Amino acid sequence: MPNQEVAHGEANQENQGNQTWKLVQNVIKQMLIFYFISQVTSGFFRQKPQTPTNTGDSQSAVAGSTPGNIFSKGSIFDMHIYLAEYDYFDNFDDEKALFWFQPAIEYGNWNMGSNKDGIFNFNGNFELTEKMKNNGSIYLHVYFTENGRSPNPNDKETYAKRMTFSTFKRLNKYLKKTYKRTKNLLTGSTDQSEEYQIKAADNLVEVISHWHPNLTINLIDDQSLWVQNTVPPPMNEYIEFDKATGKYYPIIYLNDYWNLNADYQPINDTLTYLNLSLTFSHLQLWKWQLYVSQSMKNQWSNYFSDEASEEDQDTLKKTLLDTNPYLLAVTVAVTIVHSVFEFLAFKNGYKILLFKIRLNFFKKFRYSILEKPK
Numbered sequence: 002m003p004n005q006e007v008a009h010g011e012a013n014q015e016n017q018g019n020q021t022w023k024l025v026q027n028v029i030k031q032m033l034i035f036y037f038i039s040q041v042t043s044g045f046f047r048q049k050p051q052t053p054t055n056t057g058d059s060q061s062a063v064a065g066s067t068p069g070n071i072f073s074k075g076s077i078f079d080m081h082i083y084l085a086e087y088d089y090f091d092n093f094d095d096e097k098a099l100f101w102f103q104p105a106i107e108y109g110n111w112n113m114g115s116n117k118d119g120i121f122n123f124n125g126n127f128e129l130t131e132k133m134k135n136n137g138s139i140y141l142h143v144y145f146t147e148n149g150r151s152p153n154p155n156d157k158e159t160y161a162k163r164m165t166f167s168t169f170k171r172l173n174k175y176l177k178k179t180y181k182r183t184k185n186l187l188t189g190s191t192d193q194s195e196e197y198q199i200k201a202a203d204n205l206v207e208v209i210s211h212w213h214p215n216l217t218i219n220l221i222d223d224q225s226l227w228v229q230n231t232v233p234p235p236m237n238e239y240i241e242f243d244k245a246t247g248k249y250y251p252i253i254y255l256n257d258y259w260n261l262n263a264d265y266q267p268i269n270d271t272l273t274y275l276n277l278s279l280t281f282s283h284l285q286l287w288k289w290q291l292y293v294s295q296s297m298k299n300q301w302s303n304y305f306s307d308e309a310s311e312e313d314q315d316t317l318k319k320t321l322l323d324t325n326p327y328l329l330a331v332t333v334a335v336t337i338v339h340s341v342f343e344f345l346a347f348k349n350g351y352k353i354l355l356f357k358i359r360l361n362f363f364k365k366f367r368y369s370i371l372e373k374p375k
Contacts, residue, residue, distance in 0.1 A: 067226070068226045068227060068228045068229075068247055068248060068249075069224060069225070069226050069227075069248055069249075070223065070224050070225075070248060070249060070250075070251060071163075071243055071246065071248040071249065071250055071251075072108055072250070072251055073108075073224075074108055074109035074222075074224060075107060075108060075109060075110070076107070076108040076147070077105055077106070077107055077108070077147070077148035078105075078106045078107075078108060078145045078146065078147065078148060079102070079103070079104045079105070079106070079145070079146050079147075079148055079149070079150070080101070080102070080103040080104075080106055080143065080144070080145055080218075080281065081099065081101075081102055081143075081144040081145075081146065081152050082099070082100045082101040082102070082103075082141065082142070082143050082144075082218075082279065083098045083099055083100060083141075083142040083144075084098060084100050084127050084139065084140070084141060084142075084277075085098060085140050085142060086130060086132050086133060086137055086138060086139070086140065087138070087140060088138075088140050088169055088171070090140070090142040090169070091154075093151075093152065093153035093155070093156075094153070094155075097127075097128070100123075100125060100127060100141075100277070100279075101123045101125070101279060103121055103123070103281060104148065105148060106121075106145075106220075106281070108220070108222075108251065109222050109283065110283075111222075111283055119282055119283055120280060120281065120282045121280070121281040121282075122278070122279070122280050122281075123278070123279045124276070124277070124278045124279075125276070125277060126274040126275065126276050126277070127274065127275060127277060128273065128274055129268070129272055129273060129274065129275060133173075133210075133268065134268065134269065134270040134272060135270060136175075136208075136209065136210045136268075137210070138171050138173060138210075139171065139172045139173045139210075139212075139275075140169055140170065140171050140172065141169060141170050141171075141172050141216065141255070142167065142168075142169045143167060143168055143169065143218060143253055143255065144165060144166075144167040145165070145166050145167065145220070145251070145253065146161075146164060146165045147161065147164035147165075150164055150165070152165055152167070163243060163245075166241060166250035166251065166253070167253070168253040168255065170216075170255040170257075172212070172213075172216065172277075173210045173211060173212055173268060174210075174211050174212075174213070174262075174265055175208050175209070175210055175211070176208070176209060176211045176262075176265060177206055177207070177208055177209075178206070178207045178208075178209050178267070179205075179206050180200040180204070180205045180206070180207075209267050209268075209269075210267070210268045211265035211266060211267050211268065212265060212266055212267075212268050212275060213257065213260045213264055213265050213266075214275070214276045214277055214278050215257070215259075215260055215278050215280075216255060216256070216257055216260075216277070216278075216279055216280075217255075217256040217257070217259075217279075217280045217281075217282065218253070218254075218255060218256070218279060218280065218281045218282075219253070219254040219255075219256050219281075219282060219283070219284035219289065220251055220252070220253060220254075220281070220282075220283050220284070221251060221252035221253075221254060221283070221284050221285075221286055221289050222283045222284065222285060222286070223251070223252065223286045223289075225286065227240060227249050228247070229242040229247060229249075235293055236290065236293060239252050239253075239254065239293070240252060252289065254284065254289055254292065254293075256284075256292060258292055258295065258296065258318075259318060261315045261318060261319070262314065262315050263315055
């Protein structure tokens with residue numbers, strides 16, 4: 002019996018391992034398909050440069066008529082990060098709202114920072130408002146300005162709309178909490194509070210605000226010739242164009258992909274402060290496209306099945322984090338080769354099927370002509 006149990010346990014572990022690797026291969030395949038499709042569609046829809054008409058805008062500070070990034074490589078930015086309760090922010094005069102100010106970020110410089118790795122880090126605590134404590138939202142607003150300028154529109158001397166670009170993201174996540182009755186099988190007692198037992202008796206399901214303390218701010222290092230209204234989805238949701246010049250602003254991507262759902266902690270009225278660790282770094286365009294493709298897949302998965310998709314996402318992320326990079330590279334290469342052979346097999350099978358249909362039709366047609374009437 003013990004040997005059978007051991008063998009059964011080893012078989013279950015092997016099955017789980019196979020399922021995990023199948024999940025990884027499927028995700029890699031989907032990400033690669035999206036990446037190649039986005040490359041093809043972006044090249045297909047890209048238009049020839051057009052000379053923009055004169056709009057009479059006295060603030061136009063960017064010369065040139067060809068499409069592209071409004072800021073060249075080597076531009077110097079200041080980064081301003083604010084925390085607020087809403088997705089719209091205009092409270093620039095509140096000193097408590099400013100969480101992090103990082104001056105003199107050189108666009109496209111991958112050797113900045115104290116470690117010369119292009120990374121800036123900041124860790125701090127912020128005070129929760131009463132609304133945040135009671136299932137309210139927590140938004141992070143990121144503003145990049147030309148060095149020395151202010152993101153505050155009321156600051157007439159240093160504010161310039163064309164030299165400012167921004168984005169925002171809700172940091173907290175609303176997750177379901179199901180109350181279930183549990184008890185010790187030996188003693189028959191339970192460690193649950195009376196309030197918890199009452200909710201469990203009613204099979205209550207609550208939606209509670211949860212928090213993860215880590216977030217990465219990625220600035221995409223890109224000088225592609227994107228043209229407005231031709232960027233394929235979902236990338237078009239992240240690219241903002243200047244109406245006067247037709248050029249686009251650098252892409253800001255607030256990256257929480259590696260945050261595991263299991264690590265989110267509930268927010269309640271007993272908390273006064275929360276800790277937030279932010280990281281800034283540049284990101285290559287192709288990596289950003291892979292992140293966007295995966296986030297798009299996660300949105301569809303969450304729409305159809307919440308719990309199962311979240312568990313699968315955590316399993317995938319843990320596997321990618323724990324796997325040797327060289328082994329992961331081999332897996333990607335094998336997946337690509339396997340996908341190519343699958344496509345070729347489908348293509349050849351399709352040709353053979355057409356040949357059989359034509360041959361069968363030709364035979365029937367020939368018999369109908371040669372057959373003598375009775």
